[in-house]
Amino acid sequence: MRLLAGLTAAALSGLAVAASQSTADVYILSANQQSSSETPSIPKEVARHILLQRASRQPYGSDLRDIPSSIDTETAVSHMARFGTGPEPLFTQSDRVNIPQLVVILEGVTPQQSHELKDALTQSGHHAAFRVADAPSAVANKNLMTLFQQLGAASIQQCDLVHAINPFDDECWTGISSTVKYDLQKSSSAHSALLASLPQINKLVAASDLELTLLVLPESTRSSKVNSWSTLAGSPANNRRRDFGERVITDSTVVRLAPSTPTRSANVNIQKKAIPACFLSLDACKEATNDCSGHGNCVNKFGTGNVTASDARVCFTCRCMATIVHRGDEPGTRGKKTVHWGGNKCQKKDVSVPFWLITGFTITIVGAVTFAIGLLFSVGQEQLPGVIGAGVSRGAAK
Numbered sequence: 001m002r003l004l005a006g007l008t009a010a011a012l013s014g015l016a017v018a019a020s021q022s023t024a025d026v027y028i029l030s031a032n033q034q035s036s037s038e039t040p041s042i043p044k045e046v047a048r049h050i051l052l053q054r055a056s057r058q059p060y061g062s063d064l065r066d067i068p069s070s071i072d073t074e075t076a077v078s079h080m081a082r083f084g085t086g087p088e089p090l091f092t093q094s095d096r097v098n099i100p101q102l103v104v105i106l107e108g109v110t111p112q113q114s115h116e117l118k119d120a121l122t123q124s125g126h127h128a129a130f131r132v133a134d135a136p137s138a139v140a141n142k143n144l145m146t147l148f149q150q151l152g153a154a155s156i157q158q159c160d161l162v163h164a165i166n167p168f169d170d171e172c173w174t175g176i177s178s179t180v181k182y183d184l185q186k187s188s189s190a191h192s193a194l195l196a197s198l199p200q201i202n203k204l205v206a207a208s209d210l211e212l213t214l215l216v217l218p219e220s221t222r223s224s225k226v227n228s229w230s231t232l233a234g235s236p237a238n239n240r241r242r243d244f245g246e247r248v249i250t251d252s253t254v255v256r257l258a259p260s261t262p263t264r265s266a267n268v269n270i271q272k273k274a275i276p277a278c279f280l281s282l283d284a285c286k287e288a289t290n291d292c293s294g295h296g297n298c299v300n301k302f303g304t305g306n307v308t309a310s311d312a313r314v315c316f317t318c319r320c321m322a323t324i325v326h327r328g329d330e331p332g333t334r335g336k337k338t339v340h341w342g343g344n345k346c347q348k349k350d351v352s353v354p355f356w357l358i359t360g361f362t363i364t365i366v367g368a369v370t371f372a373i374g375l376l377f378s379v380g381q382e383q384l385p386g387v388i389g390a391g392v393s394r395g396a397a398k
Helices: 002-021 044-055 073-083 111-123 138-150 189-196 198-206 282-289 352-380 386-397
Strands: 024-029 101-109 130-132 177-183 211-218 296-300 316-320 323-326 336-339
Touching (some): 024 111, 044 101, 044 138, 044 211, 138 177
Parallel strands (some): 101 177
Antiparallel strands (some): 024 130, 024 211
16 A cells, blocks of 8 residues: 555656646746746747747737637736737837847756756846746747747847847847747857856846846757647637637748848947937947937037046037038039938938928918908908099089
């Protein structure tokens, strides 16, 4: 009897260990992170929607028809609203929309590496946001990365982790959202680099310069029999919400959307964050504004003085200057014109002078024409003098 009880306990513990090894932890590092006493376990379909919301820069509508019957729709929507980015406001500008988003997928994580990463994140004040109990295989992760790119997220697979976590690195980042996947069995240095980069990540997250979503996949999930993050084929009970008359977005069959990869040029600078009103140094002003877009100079608006003194007021901003464009090189044109610039980086053409000239001229002409018509109308309505009227009456009597 004792032997049977021991075998049962060993079997149950083995199943518990196997289940824990196939569970993937998801960490969401953001400035407005909400601490919770418990970590919910979310199906992979709901986790897929959350990851797509955080990685995609194009409008993504969550299709809940692939949600399994093990979770109700209200709970699934609650998880997506809590852990996802949420829809963009229609009539107001949200600062959260402009925060760079980075999704990092770690494959082949050993139990020791997972324990070290969890301890380091916990000491930094970051706990697992949720867990994925049925994490799929490496094939599903590859298809998920492809889906990220098709929804507008840039893949920075060529960058190492130290450069990938820096949203101001123009060699890696080409947009506001990026994704990257590392296999720790092939690139073991990514784990140590992530642990060493946690202080820098915490500074970027605290300053709202970055929001990082970290998906930690154990080694046991590599050979999982589940090869998709969205199970659409199966029994009617698991797909009761599916309408067979419509097509559902999956990892393998995706609506082909052109990725929004901005082009690089000297005059185009991707604005990941709002430019501050003042810079504390001349070099910081030049670097953040691309030397005022080449249309001005960074100056201290409080004047030149002892900027090293403790009571000195320093505020470096862009002073825009006019540029002269020679039109003689264009066919059929000659002469030159002066272009005025404005904006916090001198990146916008100042059209206020031509606008007020055209507006003032139009108002003046309309006012003059209206005054002339009114003057003629008033003259025509006046009665003739009495002397002229008497002369006309006497001539008519004769």
